Amino acid sequence: MVSDSTSLSRRRLLGGLAGVAGGTTVAVGATVPTALPDALTDWATKAYPTPPEVNEQWRPTVTEDHASEVVALLEDTVSEGQRLWKRIETDDDFLGAGGWLENARKALRNGNYHEALSDATYGIQFAGEDLGFARAKLGRVELPSLADRAGRLLDRCRRVADDLKPYPTADPGRDLAWYYRIERELVSARLNFDWGELDAAQDGMDDENGPDSSKFDARTVGSITSQILQGKCHLRNAERYRDLLAETVSDSATRYADHLRGVAEEFDAGIDSFPTRDEIRSQFLDEDDDERYGPYEFARSRLARWCFDWDFRFGSGEGEDLLVYRAVQLSKGLAQRRAHDFAVEHLAVERGDTGFDSGRALAEKRRARSVYRSVVGSNPPPLLTRQVRRAVEDLQVAKVGFGGSYQRPRWRERLEAYLYALVGRAKLREYPALFDRIVGAT
Incomplete structure (x- = not known):
């Protein structure tokens, strides 16, 4: 039998999400999402507001x-x-x-x-x-x-x-x-x-x-x-x-040429101070039990892939003389690596877990939205919109069943939605300091 408190929480969320679906901003923090059925919170991850495209906030003029x-x-x-x-x-x-x-x-x-x-x-x-x-x-x-x-x-x-x-x-x-x-x-x-x-x-x-x-x-x-x-x-x-x-x-x-050159070197050194992706993977994959791949291993694998990729070096051979491009790309690479450490520390899954509640994805989306509002807001500097683009995309796809496809077992889809929200929030936290460093505010 469902307790009265759980029923009340469910009614609160249903009412709140109805407001969200209608375009009204509401607070859902009073509800404990893990007390709700996955079917409801699965849907809620799709209905919860997501940030706009960064190009809606700034893009160069096209005549x-x-x-x-x-x-x-x-x-x-x-x-x-x-x-x-x-x-x-x-x-x-x-x-x-x-x-x-x-x-x-x-x-x-x-x-x-x-x-x-x-x-x-x-x-x-x-x-x-x-x-x-x-x-x-x-x-x-x-x-x-x-x-x-x-x-x-x-x-x-x-x-x-x-x-x-x-x-x-x-x-x-x-x-x-x-x-x-x-x-x-x-x-x-x-x-x-x-x-x-x-x-x-x-x-x-x-x-x-x-x-x-x-x-x-x-x-x-x-x-x-x-x-x-x-x-x-x-x-x-x-x-x-x-x-x-x-x-x-x-x-x-x-x-700004000399300043940008120094910033790029600083960011590059910061990236090199982190372990490699293979070194990160060795921390959570047991070579003696490589068939054991539950929610914890899945989460760590996704975070390693997303945060330790080489996208920031795309075109590095063609862009060595392009100082702004290089500094911004390196700022993204450094933000990703720092975000990995934060995400692992705050990960809502442990070794031995066999499932994942999508209510945690909904709760993480709420936290990520709060960080987005404080970091980006409604009128961000144009350069910041170029830095946060991928983090914003992470929040936009943090939905159970994004694109109409579902993974099996279902905990993978729910956990992946949670991870997108978590890593998007983690990256956003890093960008104010990196932005200030590029523009010379620090």
Whole structure:
């Protein structure tokens, strides 16, 4: 028989969650979630409010001319690809941009320039591949010419990177966010332009220095063409954002280059002071009993994977000269590692546990929301929104059955929702100090 106190708690939560579902902010902290049935708290993890997308709080300006330029590039790519496709022998249909051109045009007409830019850039990868394939089939493209084109675009990337130095900054919380976005676009552009054997291909094919042309069939040429076109979109983004930033920041503003270099070195050393992922895994996996993998081992494994990944080093080879990008990425890597220690210390599961109550996930979401409000709030500095992005995404997916899929046994799904909320909260706690360090407040 259910006690009166439990029934009261259940009624409180049902009433509270009804308010949440209706868009009203309510306090559910008075309820003990573990006293409620999992079916109810499973649903509650989906109904509980989550933070908005960070792009709703800040993103760089996209002008009509900017969006129109990329949409026009996609139109030209689709048009030429369609014309050439009719002249080649293939059983494949011409897919063009796969519907993304129509989406981009509609967004452009409606004045949604960010959406138009995003849709056009996404469609380029498909249209570019078909165009490159058709050109290769018709003998209209040579790898050395593609390599030369990519090389010239890489030179433009270097010029943009040089233009940013020495990072004159008037409002660090705002301007460094612009620099970060510009440099992130440059990293993406460089990765697309550099397709492995680019330098060798510039000097010719099928000789002692050049690559073997037989390795590059029409589909491979199509992929390279697509990469170059995608890279061009990212490069134009960087150039346009650079020009917009230059309108608001004068050369006489505070120079941040030396400061950023020192901060990046400090963060890098901080990361190196932590153990490796393998060393972390050895703390909770018993080699003599490797088949024992219950809730505790599952939780520790997820935390090790999420907090000790190498995402912060993505593009490090292409971004060594990009000081804001490097400092921000390293701040994320350091926050992840610090968050791991906090999450393990506050983990609501122990060795030997055989299940997990989703009420704990709901309670953790409440705690995470409180931290989000205090750290990010409703009007955060633009740079902070770039740092907390992944932590916010963690809170957004902290739902039992997120995406309509469920793991077996069910405790895995409930525990994973809890872990996302916990690690998101743990990361958010770290970012104020890391933000202050980058902007020079400490």
